[in-house]
Amino acid sequence: MSNSAEIKINGKTYELPVIEGSEGEVAIDIGKFRSQSGVITIDPGFKNTGSTKSAITFLDGEKGILRYRGYTIEELAEKSSFLEVSYLIIYGELPDQKTLEHFKNEISHHTLVHEDIKKILDGFPSAAHPMGVLSSLVTSLTAFYPESLDPNRSSDEVDLSIIRLLAKLPTFAAWAFKNEMGHPVMYPDNKLDYTANFLKMMFGLPVEDYEVDPVVAKALDQLLILHADHEQNCSTATVRVVGSSHASLYASISAGVCALWGPLHGGANQAVIEMLEQIQADGGDTAKWMAKAKDKNDPFRLMGFGHRVYKNFDPRAKIIKKAADDVLAKLGVNDPILDIAKGLEEEALRDPYFVERKLYPNVDFYSGIIYRALGIPTEMFTVMFALGRLPGWIAQWKEMRENGEPIGRPRQVYVGSNERNYVSMDNR
Numbered sequence: 001m002s003n004s005a006e007i008k009i010n011g012k013t014y015e016l017p018v019i020e021g022s023e024g025e026v027a028i029d030i031g032k033f034r035s036q037s038g039v040i041t042i043d044p045g046f047k048n049t050g051s052t053k054s055a056i057t058f059l060d061g062e063k064g065i066l067r068y069r070g071y072t073i074e075e076l077a078e079k080s081s082f083l084e085v086s087y088l089i090i091y092g093e094l095p096d097q098k099t100l101e102h103f104k105n106e107i108s109h110h111t112l113v114h115e116d117i118k119k120i121l122d123g124f125p126s127a128a129h130p131m132g133v134l135s136s137l138v139t140s141l142t143a144f145y146p147e148s149l150d151p152n153r154s155s156d157e158v159d160l161s162i163i164r165l166l167a168k169l170p171t172f173a174a175w176a177f178k179n180e181m182g183h184p185v186m187y188p189d190n191k192l193d194y195t196a197n198f199l200k201m202m203f204g205l206p207v208e209d210y211e212v213d214p215v216v217a218k219a220l221d222q223l224l225i226l227h228a229d230h231e232q233n234c235s236t237a238t239v240r241v242v243g244s245s246h247a248s249l250y251a252s253i254s255a256g257v258c259a260l261w262g263p264l265h266g267g268a269n270q271a272v273i274e275m276l277e278q279i280q281a282d283g284g285d286t287a288k289w290m291a292k293a294k295d296k297n298d299p300f301r302l303m304g305f306g307h308r309v310y311k312n313f314d315p316r317a318k319i320i321k322k323a324a325d326d327v328l329a330k331l332g333v334n335d336p337i338l339d340i341a342k343g344l345e346e347e348a349l350r351d352p353y354f355v356e357r358k359l360y361p362n363v364d365f366y367s368g369i370i371y372r373a374l375g376i377p378t379e380m381f382t383v384m385f386a387l388g389r390l391p392g393w394i395a396q397w398k399e400m401r402e403n404g405e406p407i408g409r410p411r412q413v414y415v416g417s418n419e420r421n422y423v424s425m426d427n428r
Contacts, residue, residue, distance in 0.1 A: 005018050007033075007037075021053070023058055040411045042413050051237065056068070056395050057069075057231045064312040064313045066316065068088060073226065073319070077225050081193075082221045082225050083104055086166060086228065086391035087103050089228055089392055090162060090395045112188060113168050113171055124179055128179065128180070130179070130180055130382075131257060131383060133172075134172055137172040138257060142251055148250055151246035165390065170198040176380075183205065186201040186202075186205070188201060193217075196212040199217060199220065213331075216374065223323070223367055223384070225388070227367075228388055229395065234259050234264075235260040235266070238255050239259075249394070252397050253397070260385060266381075266382040266386070267381070267382055268304065268364035269304070269364040269381045269385070270368070270381045272364055284340055305354065305362065307362045327373050328369070328373055331373055333373045345361050368381065
């Protein structure tokens with residue numbers, strides 16, 4: 001393969017380097033193109049622009065491949081735990097037993113939050129969206145740990161910020177849920193593992209004991225693993241761009257939470273439940289709605305089927321489908337919404353229209369079903385997503401800073417008015 005590419009503009013030829021990734025991905029390096037030619041490229045939404053070289057996650061949407069640091073998502077979901085995967089994503093290698101135990105112990109020692117944070121929480125009405133609460137609480141960490149604002153902190157100090165975030169985000173997420181429900185908050189129980197502790201803070205009450213169902217805990221742990229990173233998506237790119245200004249880790253992660261909050265990014269599983277509720281309100285005839293989905297002239301779209309990136313199948317969906325089946329079987333939930341979901345799934349998997357177009361149920365379809373079965377309100381779905389995506393955001397921020405990447409500064413093509421003379425108020 002040639003290691004250069006040529007672009008001709010007004011009869012002049014510019015030679016640009018071609019680089020190749022470890023999985024054979026090819027890219028034209030345009031980093032110096034503007035300084036050489038005075039010309040920029042334009043790519044709305046950055047759909048075909050590589051903003052960085054990263055060693056964290058490999059994704060091939062055509063082949064349905066997702067790997068963290070070279071390990072397949074299938075193996076990690078089956079054999080690993082969320083904290084082990086978090087360590088892998090952030091630090092690059094799977095930890096040995098001693099390292100993992102130290103990592104877990106460090107996290108368990110930082111799950112409590114300053115009592116003054118409860119004052120911030122108390123300032124939110126119960127109608128406040130949990131994602132707004134979550135992003136605010138994450139940002140508040142810069143006030144409680146002002147040393148985090150120093151862009152020249154040592155690696156040990158950065159590691160402490162990483163541990164604090166991993167430890168405290170489940171507390172913040174559970175407290176955001178308790179705020180919405182109007183319930184008293186639950187403090188962490190560090191005798192439990194990471195996922196079980198979160199479930200107890202979510203659903204436990206101070207006046208009664210709460211026993212964590214191991215089937216539910218395992219399903220949630222797998223969900224967190226499946227969401228841990230997903231290459232340069234909207235929220236991840238946001239974390240890297242904000243961090244490129246040397247903003248603190250806490251501020252950068254808070255920005256990622258806000259980006260994830262948007263319905264086009266983190267709200268897909270919420271859209272699934274809202275669609276199912278719409279079908280139920282119409283009488284629950286899944287065949288009717290499947291026909292609407294196939295009608296090009298009908299604006300209805302079947303949410304949770306197919307994927308923006310995966311053109312074959314979502315490898316995460318196969319894993320979480322079993323977890324969803326296990327949770328529904330264990331809990332014995334009687335919910336017509338979930339019955340409609342199962343009906344849609346069965347019809348889509350055998351309908352030639354969907355099979356030929358590879359419109360299979362994706363991870364958002366099954367995660368929405370699990371969260372619904374657990375009694376988690378739809379407003380909390382994106383918070384659950386953020387909890388899983390945290391190690392990926394941290395790793396991407398850390399990689400960007402360690403690589404010394406420059407501040408993010410996209411260009412534009414100006415299409416506004418040319419120079420105009422100011423017109424006084426009397427003459428307008």
